[in-house]
Amino acid sequence: MPRLIPYVMDIARVMYFIDGENLAIRFGATLKETGRVPAPQVVYTPNVLVWSPLLNEDGHGVIRKYYYTSVIESGPDIAEAERSLKAAGVEAPRVFRKDRAKGSKRVDISLSTDMLLHATRKHCDIAILVAGDEDYVPLVRAVQAEGVRVHVWFVPNGLSPALQQASDSYTDITHILAVERQEPAV
Numbered sequence: 001m002p003r004l005i006p007y008v009m010d011i012a013r014v015m016y017f018i019d020g021e022n023l024a025i026r027f028g029a030t031l032k033e034t035g036r037v038p039a040p041q042v043v044y045t046p047n048v049l050v051w052s053p054l055l056n057e058d059g060h061g062v063i064r065k066y067y068y069t070s071v072i073e074s075g076p077d078i079a080e081a082e083r084s085l086k087a088a089g090v091e092a093p094r095v096f097r098k099d100r101a102k103g104s105k106r107v108d109i110s111l112s113t114d115m116l117l118h119a120t121r122k123h124c125d126i127a128i129l130v131a132g133d134e135d136y137v138p139l140v141r142a143v144q145a146e147g148v149r150v151h152v153w154f155v156p157n158g159l160s161p162a163l164q165q166a167s168d169s170y171t172d173i174t175h176i177l178a179v180e181r182q183e184p185a186v
Contacts, residue, residue, distance in 0.1 A: 013061045015124040017115045018090070019131040020069035021107045024050045026132065026158040027177060033157075036178040043088040045076055051088040054176050055153075063124060065090045066114055068107040070098035112139045119146040126151060129167070132158035140166045 027050045031037065038044045042052045049069050056062070067090045071081055078095045085093035096106040111131075116139060118124055127143055129136060132154040140150045140163065152159065152167040155174050164170050 011061060012125040013063050013123065014057070014126045014128060015063050015115075015118055016065035016067075016090075016128045016130065017111050018051075018065065018067040019107060019111055019129075019133070019136075020049050020051070020067045020085075021047075022133065022158070023130055023155065024048055024069065026155045027174075029157065030155050030174060031178060034178070035181055037181050039177055039179045042177055043084050045081065045084065048076060048081055049085060050177060051085060051090060052176050053089045055173060056089045057128075064092050066092045066094060066111070068094045068096075068111045070096040070107055072098050072100055108133075108135065112136070115139060116142055116146075119143040119148045122146075124148060128153060130154070130173075132160060132163060134160035134162045137162050137166045144168070 024045070025047055027044070028046050038050070039052060041054060042050060044050045048071055049067070051067065056065070067085050069081065071078060078097065081095045082093045085095075094110055096110075115127055115129070119127065119142070126149045128151050129140065130153045132152070140152075143150055149168045150166075152163060152170040153173045154170065155177065156172065159170060
């Protein structure tokens, strides 16, 4: 499989910042729209998390993968979501409790704070942002101003044109997460 991080020397230090809540929601919508199903290796809990070990890109100097999501009180518990993510190769899951009425705001702000903090402390050369919202454009520009390249990964209908324009590169990861539904043999 070709590398998902283009134009990178193997000595580059890479960190992942994954808006997992948004990714899971958009991935669920993609499955409904296309009739596809999660690929066999994919860990998927609707509206909470989706990840594939094939996205881990361990050939580079990957330092850490941060995954931000939230769970509602009646859904899977925080520890269960963290275990699923760690089993899929995410070392640093950040799972928050979500209030049905207010929703979750900690995901976006926690991701943004961590990504900017690591950029300013020169902990990484490349930040992989798995997201698509235009709200992340100021973050991308601030991180780039610190000398860090920002690669955006997304699923269909999930990448704003402004974020696409601001990123150093962008990649649709749907082909790793979903496959065509196989009809049972008769």
